[in-house]
Amino acid sequence: MAAVQGTVDRVRSIDVEAYKYGFVSPIESDVAPKGLNEDIIRFISARKEEPEWLLAWRLDAFRRWLTMGAPKWARVEYPPIDFQEIHYFSAPKTTPGPKSLDDVDPELLRTYAKLGIPLVEQEILAGVERPRVAVDAVFDSVSVATTFKAELAKVGVIFCSFSEAVRNHPDLVRRYLGTVVPATDNFYATLNSAVFSDGSFVYVPPGIRCPMELSTYFRINEKNTGQFERTLIVADKGSYVSYLEGCTAPKRDENQLHAAVVELIALEDAEIKYSTVQNWYPGDAEGKGGIYNFVTKRGDCRGARSKISWTQVETGSAITWKYPSCILRGEASRGEFYSIAISNGRQQVDSGTKMIHLGCNTRSRIISKGIAAGKSQNTYRGQVSAHRLATGARNFTNCDSLLIGHQCGAHTVPYIEAKNASAIIEHEATTSKVSEEQLFYCLQRGLSAEEATALIVNGFVRDVLQQLPMEFAVEAQKLIAISLEGSVG
Amino acid sequence: MMQAAGPMLEIKKLSVSIHGAPILEDLNLTVRAGEVAAIMGPNGSGKSTLAYVIAGKPDYEIVSGEIWFDGEDLLELEPNERAQKGVFLAFQYPVEIPGVATMTFMKATLNARRRSRGQGDLTTPDFMRRVREASQMLKLDQEMLRRPLNVGFSGGEKKRLEILQMALLRPRLCVLDETDSGLDIDALKVVSDGVNALRDPERAFLVITHYQRLLEHIRPDVVHVMAKGRIVASGGPELALELERNGYRDYAEAAA
Ligand SMILES: Nc1ncnc2c1ncn2[C@@H]1O[C@H](COP(=O)(O)OP(=O)(O)OP(=O)(O)O)[C@@H](O)[C@H]1O
Numbered sequence: 118m119a120a121v122q123g124t125v126d127r128v129r130s131i132d133v134e135a136y137k138y139g140f141v142s143p144i145e146s147d148v149a150p151k152g153l154n155e156d157i158i159r160f161i162s163a164r165k166e167e168p169e170w171l172l173a174w175r176l177d178a179f180r181r182w183l184t185m186g187a188p189k190w191a192r193v194e195y196p197p198i199d200f201q202e203i204h205y206f207s208a209p210k211t212t213p214g215p216k217s218l219d220d221v222d223p224e225l226l227r228t229y230a231k232l233g234i235p236l237v238e239q240e241i242l243a244g245v246e247r248p249r250v251a252v253d254a255v256f257d258s259v260s261v262a263t264t265f266k267a268e269l270a271k272v273g274v275i276f277c278s279f280s281e282a283v284r285n286h287p288d289l290v291r292r293y294l295g296t297v298v299p300a301t302d303n304f305y306a307t308l309n310s311a312v313f314s315d316g317s318f319v320y321v322p323p324g325i326r327c328p329m330e331l332s333t334y335f336r337i338n339e340k341n342t343g344q345f346e347r348t349l350i351v352a353d354k355g356s357y358v359s360y361l362e363g364c365t366a367p368k369r370d371e372n373q374l375h376a377a378v379v380e381l382i383a384l385e386d387a388e389i390k391y392s393t394v395q396n397w398y399p400g401d402a403e404g405k406g407g408i409y410n411f412v413t414k415r416g417d418c419r420g421a422r423s424k425i426s427w428t429q430v431e432t433g434s435a436i437t438w439k440y441p442s443c444i445l446r447g448e449a450s451r452g453e454f455y456s457i458a459i460s461n462g463r464q465q466v467d468s469g470t471k472m473i474h475l476g477c478n479t480r481s482r483i484i485s486k487g488i489a490a491g492k493s494q495n496t497y498r499g500q501v502s503a504h505r506l507a508t509g510a511r512n513f514t515n516c517d518s519l520l521i522g523h524q525c526g527a528h529t530v531p532y533i534e535a536k537n538a539s540a541i542i543e544h545e546a547t548t549s550k551v552s553e554e555q556l557f558y559c560l561q562r563g564l565s566a567e568e569a570t571a572l573i574v575n576g577f578v579r580d581v582l583q584q585l586p587m588e589f590a591v592e593a594q595k596l597i598a599i600s601l602e603g604s605v606g
Numbered sequence: 607m608m609q610a611a612g613p614m615l616e617i618k619k620l621s622v623s624i625h626g627a628p629i630l631e632d633l634n635l636t637v638r639a640g641e642v643a644a645i646m647g648p649n650g651s652g653k654s655t656l657a658y659v660i661a662g663k664p665d666y667e668i669v670s671g672e673i674w675f676d677g678e679d680l681l682e683l684e685p686n687e688r689a690q691k692g693v694f695l696a697f698q699y700p701v702e703i704p705g706v707a708t709m710t711f712m713k714a715t716l717n718a719r720r721r722s723r724g725q726g727d728l729t730t731p732d733f734m735r736r737v738r739e740a741s742q743m744l745k746l747d748q749e750m751l752r753r754p755l756n757v758g759f760s761g762g763e764k765k766r767l768e769i770l771q772m773a774l775l776r777p778r779l780c781v782l783d784e785t786d787s788g789l790d791i792d793a794l795k796v797v798s799d800g801v802n803a804l805r806d807p808e809r810a811f812l813v814i815t816h817y818q819r820l821l822e823h824i825r826p827d828v829v830h831v832m833a834k835g836r837i838v839a840s841g842g843p844e845l846a847l848e849l850e851r852n853g854y855r856d857y858a859e860a861a862a
């Protein structure tokens with residue numbers, strides 16, 4: 118109830134400038150020259166002091182990428198991207214690499230404080246300690262700080278920037294990198310493999326329940342810079358980890374490319390819960406500017422009885438192209454996908470999931486809520502397949518779309534494939550509108566049109582919001598209200 | 607009943623159409639503070655339309671006429687502004703809002719109302735106490751209020767919930783559109799008691815009904831008969847009894 122009140126308050130406080138993370142930080146950066154070629158890749162790899170095998174891996178990916186074309190099957194439209202006009206590396210000058218919090222540029226700390234991300238380890242407010250969240254902050258191409266590292270290390274949890282993992286845990290990285298999303302997977306993932314900048318690395322040792330939420334916060338600051346982060350999370354046998362990713366970018370008139378790759382690996386009896394609150398700059402009401410969010414996220418339930426759960430709240434980006442998926446390899450493993458995708462203005466969303474049932478008695482569950490307002494287009498694209506050996510596989514999909522106004526579109530594109538006769542796949546889909554009747558009823562009781570819409574939408578997405586870690590559910594609810602700003606009235 | 611100085615609600619020569627079809631024509635109606643006015647009339651005579659137009663539902667075209675509420679031009683106000691000034695409509699067909707707990711909805715509306723008057727939000731215990739009192743009065747199970755608003759509620763439960771909201775919001779003008787339809791005999795008594803408990807010299811009721819039975823519980827000060835989009839007769843409670851005996855035929859002819 119308090120959360121709904123929070124939403125209402127937030128709607129109330131909205132001014133004309135709805136995207137409040139649109140500021141640019143005055144931070145000097147080391148930027149690689151524009152353009153993409155083998156020298157740039159060598160430059161990135163050298164800057165990160167990477168081992169030879171990783172450079173070779175990048176170069177292989179690059180050569181492969183040159184032979185590939187951008188995917189055309191999604192329901193999104195954008196002019197061809199000139200990959201030579203992008204900077205592939207940008208690092209804040211004062212922070213050559215991750216070090217202790219005390220050494221971080223105060224301007225960066227201020228930037229994150231402004232974004233509501235505390236890069237401090239003690240948050241004591243009026244004597245009450247807030248739930249602790251370890252944060253890895255990635256600014257343009259590098260990780261600038263990771264909190265709670267020492268405390269996590271006590272139980273053997275590794276949480277650090279990807280670059281640091283390459284330096285300090287090369288065997289783990291080499292063993293798992295590219296094993297879920299191969300370097301040749303798809304156009305954007307292959308590009309990422311060639312030029313990836315930084316990201317987070319997590320390893321949870323056998324039997325350990327990670328003692329706090331882990332979170333990475335991505336910020337694109339530099340102009341004309343692509344962000345190509347790479348995240349790798351490995352949950353060893355019988356372990357558990359909950360991880361949250363957040364992102365914002367300044368308002369800029371040009372489109373910016375964000376092509377990330379996330380790989381999750383859950384071994385026997387392990388569980389990974391991965392939540393995203395995506396709030397990249399969506400562009401203005403006319404569709405100028407905004408982030409192109411072309412992301413490959415995939416989890417591999419490698420061990421028996423393992424579980425991977427994706428929860429996403431997508432409110433930003435000019436274009437979202439994103440299908441967090443699960444490969445259900447281990448016997449009786451489970452995959453879940455809970456999604457809220459909101460589009461307003463001229464945003465285009467093509468998002469969904471793939472549940473690939475390979476092992477027997479694997480189960481998956483998909484709950485997707487798409488909300489389209491303004492002149493946006495919102496597509497759910499999902500694939501559920503049960504392979505020959507996936508005896509007893511089960512899937513349940515529920516996909517609801519809500520339309521606000523008359524100029525937006527919602528589309529549902531399910532692909533279902535069962536090669537094993539015992540597989541049970543259920544698919545439910547609905548499309549509804551925020552009806553005039555509902556709005557009038559709320560108005561009659563004294564709510565404003567905006568409060569009413571926020572309330573109705575929050576009702577619509579409730580079952581997904583419940584999947585988010587508590588602290589973030591409240592945040593997400595506020596974000597939903599903000600992104601629907603201007604959609605009524 | 608003592609009558610206050612100026613009328614609370616004054617409707618003058620109101621003509622309303624929808625998609626070009628006239629529904630209300632030259633309608634005049636006055637309701638005073640403290641008054642309970644019943645409106646009766648055949649199906650399709652425009653009773654719900656009148657209720658909606660008072661509450662400000664979009665889609666209706668106000669062709670001509672005026673509506674004054676506490677000296678303010680109601681037609682200039684948005685529906686939520688009217689609500690904040692104290693206009694309440696108990697819907698003939700209450701609306702379902704999936705996923706929004708009834709309790710959450712009521713708290714949001716109550717606080718919106720309070721804020722519009724410069725009051726702070728209610729604390730949760732305060733809110734719960736008010737809900738408990740009102741739901742006991744209306745014999746509504748409080749567990750039900752955790753369910754999504756009106757979703758899967760029986761017809762009678764929906765109607766009782768409308769009155770529960772009315773009791774919480776304590777409006778100035780309560781328009782009840784066929785609140786009695788769909789209620790069993792016991793529920794009719796409960797709802798009527800709820801309404802009667804809210805009777806107050808500072809509050810007025812416009813009770814739309816087809817049945818004399820409701821008016822036995824909620825004794826009206828005035829009865830208006832509506833036919834073909836106008837008020838064609840007004841009188842005391844005895845008028846309702848006469849309608850019960852003779853039907854609307856005479857009035858329908860008078861309006862034609
Ligand atoms: N949206 C609409 N479009 C077209 N006609 C409408 C619309 N709403 C109401 N009407 C017409 O207006 C007339 C008055 O309807 P209204 O609902 O106000 O009647 P009522 O007196 O409340 O009837 P009842 O006793 O059945 O509730 C009816 O003929 C109805 O068909």
Ligand SMILES: [Mg+2]
Pocket residue numbers: 653654655698783784
């Ligand atoms: Mg009616």
